[in-house]
Amino acid sequence: MARIVVLGSGIAGHTSAAYLRKWLNKSHEVVVVSPNEYYQFVPSNIWVGVGRMKPEQIRFKLEPKYKKWGIDFRRAKATSIHPEGGDGHEKPFIQIEYVGQGKEGQTESIEYDYLVNATGPALRFDKTEGLGPDNGTTVSVCNFNHAAHAWEELQKVIKKMEQGENQKIVIGIGHPGATCQGAAFEYILNVYHEIDRRGLTDRAEITFLTNEYEVGDFAMGGAYIKYGGYITPTKIFTESFLAEREIRWVKRAGVHKVDKEKIYYETLDGKYHEMEYDFSMLIPAFSGPGLKAFDKNGEDITSKLFKPNGFMVVDADYTPKPYEEWKASDWPEVVQNPDYKNIFAPGIAFAPPHTISKPFTSPNGTKIVPAPPRTGMPSGVMGKIVAQNIRDVIKGKATLDTLKHKASMAKMGAACIVSAGYGMTNGMAATMTVFPIVQNWEKYPEFGRSLTFTIGEPGLAGHWLKWFMHYMFLHKAKGYPFWWLLPE
Amino acid sequence: MGHKSHLTRITRGYTEFSYAPIPTKFTKFMRKCIIYQAWRWIVLNIKILRIVAFGHS
Numbered sequence: 001m002a003r004i005v006v007l008g009s010g011i012a013g014h015t016s017a018a019y020l021r022k023w024l025n026k027s028h029e030v031v032v033v034s035p036n037e038y039y040q041f042v043p044s045n046i047w048v049g050v051g052r053m054k055p056e057q058i059r060f061k062l063e064p065k066y067k068k069w070g071i072d073f074r075r076a077k078a079t080s081i082h083p084e085g086g087d088g089h090e091k092p093f094i095q096i097e098y099v100g101q102g103k104e105g106q107t108e109s110i111e112y113d114y115l116v117n118a119t120g121p122a123l124r125f126d127k128t129e130g131l132g133p134d135n136g137t138t139v140s141v142c143n144f145n146h147a148a149h150a151w152e153e154l155q156k157v158i159k160k161m162e163q164g165e166n167q168k169i170v171i172g173i174g175h176p177g178a179t180c181q182g183a184a185f186e187y188i189l190n191v192y193h194e195i196d197r198r199g200l201t202d203r204a205e206i207t208f209l210t211n212e213y214e215v216g217d218f219a220m221g222g223a224y225i226k227y228g229g230y231i232t233p234t235k236i237f238t239e240s241f242l243a244e245r246e247i248r249w250v251k252r253a254g255v256h257k258v259d260k261e262k263i264y265y266e267t268l269d270g271k272y273h274e275m276e277y278d279f280s281m282l283i284p285a286f287s288g289p290g291l292k293a294f295d296k297n298g299e300d301i302t303s304k305l306f307k308p309n310g311f312m313v314v315d316a317d318y319t320p321k322p323y324e325e326w327k328a329s330d331w332p333e334v335v336q337n338p339d340y341k342n343i344f345a346p347g348i349a350f351a352p353p354h355t356i357s358k359p360f361t362s363p364n365g366t367k368i369v370p371a372p373p374r375t376g377m378p379s380g381v382m383g384k385i386v387a388q389n390i391r392d393v394i395k396g397k398a399t400l401d402t403l404k405h406k407a408s409m410a411k412m413g414a415a416c417i418v419s420a421g422y423g424m425t426n427g428m429a430a431t432m433t434v435f436p437i438v439q440n441w442e443k444y445p446e447f448g449r450s451l452t453f454t455i456g457e458p459g460l461a462g463h464w465l466k467w468f469m470h471y472m473f474l475h476k477a478k479g480y481p482f483w484w485l486l487p488e
Numbered sequence: 489m490g491h492k493s494h495l496t497r498i499t500r501g502y503t504e505f506s507y508a509p510i511p512t513k514f515t516k517f518m519r520k521c522i523i524y525q526a527w528r529w530i531v532l533n534i535k536i537l538r539i540v541a542f543g544h545s
Contacts, residue, residue: 240509243510413539415536428520433538457528458519464525465533
């Protein structure tokens with residue numbers, strides 16, 4: 001009888017837990033530890049942020065779902081991992097602190113045979129002075145609460161414009177090393193759409209502020225798309241989207257401070273700038289949640305399991321090397337910790353070997369480069385292969401040294417649909433697929449990716465696709481009939 | 489000042505807008521033409537399914 005503990009209930013963790021429960025009989029325990037009350041379909045937060053969906057439409061309560069499935073749910077945050085046991089435990093265990101279920105503040109140890117660390121990112125608004133909805137002056141669309149608040153603030157701005165006031169709107173990236181440029185780009189296009197359909201574009205000065213070297217980088221070094229008789233970089237398409245809407249853009253910008261009137265940022269040439277705003281959504285830096293780790297003697301081994309950014313060490317090549325020597329093989333295949341092989345870290349929780357985009361540093365020493373994105377599809381795929389591998393080991397079909405199911409971001413593709421406005425007859429989205437996610441310059445020496453499987457196309461069909469996927473992925477996440485037939 | 493009126497008073501040259509392609513009216517029409525987009529919906533579903541098929545080992 002095995003116990004698998006899954007930390008986190010996002011796309012990666014929930015996917016792992018669901019498949020493990022499906023594939024293993026009830027003699028094996030599946031435990032999910034998460035501080036969240038709800039599962040949320042993160043890609044649709046953008047639509048909550050512009051009032052096109054309500055939080056209730058993108059989330060559902062975890063506890064009743066897990067109870068129905070036979071998953072032991074603990075509404076708690078994990079505080080430490082003890083992969084060698086100790087403190088009276090023969091087996092490895094985690095330490096948790098409850099944040100719900102009537103046990104707030106109580107701590108508990110949970111032993112495990114396999115651990116899936118799928119904690120996702122901690123939103124580090126604190127890394128940029130004045131950033132964020134809680135202690136700062138900018139809004140966020142990173143979770144449904146933030147997105148609902150963003151819509152409240154956006155409505156105030158719209159009302160001012162309706163009353164004849166001009167408004168400055170700045171949307172983008174709030175830290176030199178933050179990621180999720182695609183989400184910021186989606187949000188600015190949706191905000192523009194809502195302003196445009198109200199006939200208020202003359203009152204709005206909208207700016208996209210990003211740490212990308214060129215817009216269209218999307219933290220993956222950009223991509224090349226065969227379209228209209230040319231092989232065109234995504235920089236051109238992205239600039240076209242912005243220019244068509246007369247949205248200004250500022251690139252190579254590292255935001256370091258925000259106050260109630262201005263955003264302060266440095267550009268790659270070392271110059272410092274200020275930008276006034278009335279409404280701003282800036283994505284924060286991410287880190288791991290700050291888990292600690294201890295060996296059987298109680299010695300701190302956090303640096304053995306985690307990188308300084310709090311993300312978990314896995315089967316990646318972390319050897320420091322210059323950009324020109326980066327390889328596809330640097331990226332992990334099974335997201336397994338090399339020292340404690342019964343620990344896995346799918347989704348955002350694993351430490352990438354390096355960025356995907358080329359790193360640049362300003363003359364002042366500021367590194368301005370997007371961190372690698374881990375979007376829904378690769379997170380879900382990684383969550384599934386972790387479940388497949390654990391299942392195979394439990395059933396004796398593989399060992400922890402001979403895992404068969406692999407999902408390297410340098411060998412798999414992703415589909416991403418960038419909404420540019422909600423509406424079944426007047427909406428739009430850019431449908432993109434990239435293959436592979438991380439460029440493989442050895443296999444595709446000219447453009448880094450397959451031109452056959454890397455595509456991009458704007459249109460109403462993209463909106464229908466994104467709308468359809470919202471309901472399809474929620475159907476899957478809720479475990480409705482034939483959920484397991486739907487792809488990640 | 490609203491950005492649209494600003495652009496109508498200056499030349500397009502030498503701003504960030506100067507060098508980006510702008511879709512023609514026909515292109516914009518086709519992006520929202522329901523019949524054409526219904527066909528593209530089918531094609532895009534197939535293209536996405538191809539990526540899913542290559543998703544992992």
